[in-house]
Structures are given as C-alpha cells and as structure tokens.
Amino acid sequence: MFAIFLTPAYAPFAISFIVMTGIGLIEAIGLGLGHLDLDADVSADAASGGVLDWLGFGHELPILIWLTSLLGCFTLAGIAIQQGAAAMTGGPLPWGLASGGALIAGAVLNTLAANGLARVMPGFETSVISTDDFLRRRGTILEGTARRGSPARAKIIDQHGQAHFIMVEPHDDTDAIATGETALIVRRDGKLFYALPEANALLQSI
Structure with a gap:
C-alpha cells in the first residue's frame, strides 16, 4: 500500500x-x-x-x-x-x-x-508576538560570550511560555555576558538585541 x-x-x-x-x-x-x-x-x-x-x-x-x-x-x-x-x-x-x-x-x-x-x-x-515584546525580558546566553561587536545566542521565554532565540550584545561597551548568565534585554537594533547583565548595578533593585 x-x-x-x-x-x-x-x-x-x-x-x-x-x-x-x-x-x-x-x-x-x-x-x-x-x-x-x-x-x-x-x-x-x-x-x-x-x-x-x-x-x-x-x-x-x-x-x-x-x-x-x-x-x-x-x-x-x-x-x-x-x-x-x-x-x-x-x-x-x-x-x-x-x-x-x-x-x-x-x-x-x-x-x-x-x-x-x-x-x-x-x-x-x-500567541503571535512582536520582537519588541522581548524588551524588558530576561534572556539566558546559550553559547559563547556576548561582547560589543561579538553577539552571542540567547534564549527568551515569552508571556505564552514559548522559547525564542535571539542574538545579543551587551548594552555597555565594557560588559561581557558569558554562557549561562542571564541579562535584561533593554533595546534592539534590527535583529540584534542589547542587554544589561544581571551583575549590572542598575539591576540590583529589580
């Protein structure tokens, strides 16, 4: 058959x-x-x-x-x-x-x-969301270290529990976000997102 x-x-x-x-x-x-x-x-x-x-x-x-x-x-x-x-x-x-x-x-x-x-x-x-909805959410770096000019792949979970994968660079030139660390997504430029690492002093009260 x-x-x-x-x-x-x-x-x-x-x-x-x-x-x-x-x-x-x-x-x-x-x-x-x-x-x-x-x-x-x-x-x-x-x-x-x-x-x-x-x-x-x-x-x-x-x-x-x-x-x-x-x-x-x-x-x-x-x-x-x-x-x-x-x-x-x-x-x-x-x-x-x-x-x-x-x-x-x-x-x-x-x-x-x-x-x-x-x-x-x-x-x-x-459940269909915009990439702008990723802003003000925390993402986890999956591989590599995110540095300015050298983005790393990160995973974000949206409000519906769905996983999304984006490329992330630190918001500040001097920051670096290593594999396994989490960071707050604060802005985007096209398909590239910028984040503040959890260790950043600005996030200690959040």
Whole structure:
C-alpha cells in the first residue's frame, strides 16, 4: 500500500506530508518557529471579505499552524483524487494535473479547517508576538560570550511560555555576558538585541 506513495503520481503528496511532519517536529522540540515575528499582523478587519479572509487568515492563526493545515489538506485531497482516478480509470492522474486539483480542493478544505482551529484554539490569536515584546525580558546566553561587536545566542521565554532565540550584545561597551548568565534585554537594533547583565548595578533593585 505505502509503495504507491513512492511513485511519481503520488510524489507531490508524499513530499507535502514529509514537510508537514517536519514542521510538526520542529514545533514539538520547541524551536518556536511557529511564533516568528513577521513584522506585520494580518488583522481580521483588513482581511474580512477579501482573499486573506477566504484563505483562513482572518482569525490570525500563526503562519506555521496555517501552513501545516494547508499541507495536510493538500495531501489528503491529492490522495483522494488519485485513488478516485485509479478506481474509475485503472490508474492515477499525471502528478501535475492531480496537484492542480489538490491545490484547489486543499485550499477550500483549509479554509474550513483554519476557521475551525481558530474557534477551538482561540489562544493562538494572542500567541503571535512582536520582537519588541522581548524588551524588558530576561534572556539566558546559550553559547559563547556576548561582547560589543561579538553577539552571542540567547534564549527568551515569552508571556505564552514559548522559547525564542535571539542574538545579543551587551548594552555597555565594557560588559561581557558569558554562557549561562542571564541579562535584561533593554533595546534592539534590527535583529540584534542589547542587554544589561544581571551583575549590572542598575539591576540590583529589580
């Protein structure tokens, strides 16, 4: 049975299933990619009645949740199309034709799925945060030593309990923040964040 998924006619749907599974594994091990800051929120008011609302973005699901749902719907629709074609004609459709039909059917199914997910998991609506929300939070240096001109990778836990990984330099030129130390994020410049180490006198009363 599973051998048919290795044939060219089913290849797009097998690849879609693998990608969908990979995204799920990434989320499961806590890399937090589902909460990437897109620097632009899609509001329900702006999308209402438009293409984005029809696609299921009107309820502001995190982008990777929406993408996982779309890949799942595409995979299921494609398998159903190929199985139906095999039952009626004795063989599956060419992969290009089947993929086109599955994309249309999958998009329609995903609209229903995304709307359903938004209703049963409303907490997702508030879990998409901006990188500015990292300010005034403490992060832990994971590897290396953060110095001015030599940033280090740090981990921050947001208000939803999700982990985020950022590059950090000390706010002051003379400071250094070693692996395992925590620091308060005080400002950012693009994708680079600046922090005060816990040992800084300014933080002793916080």
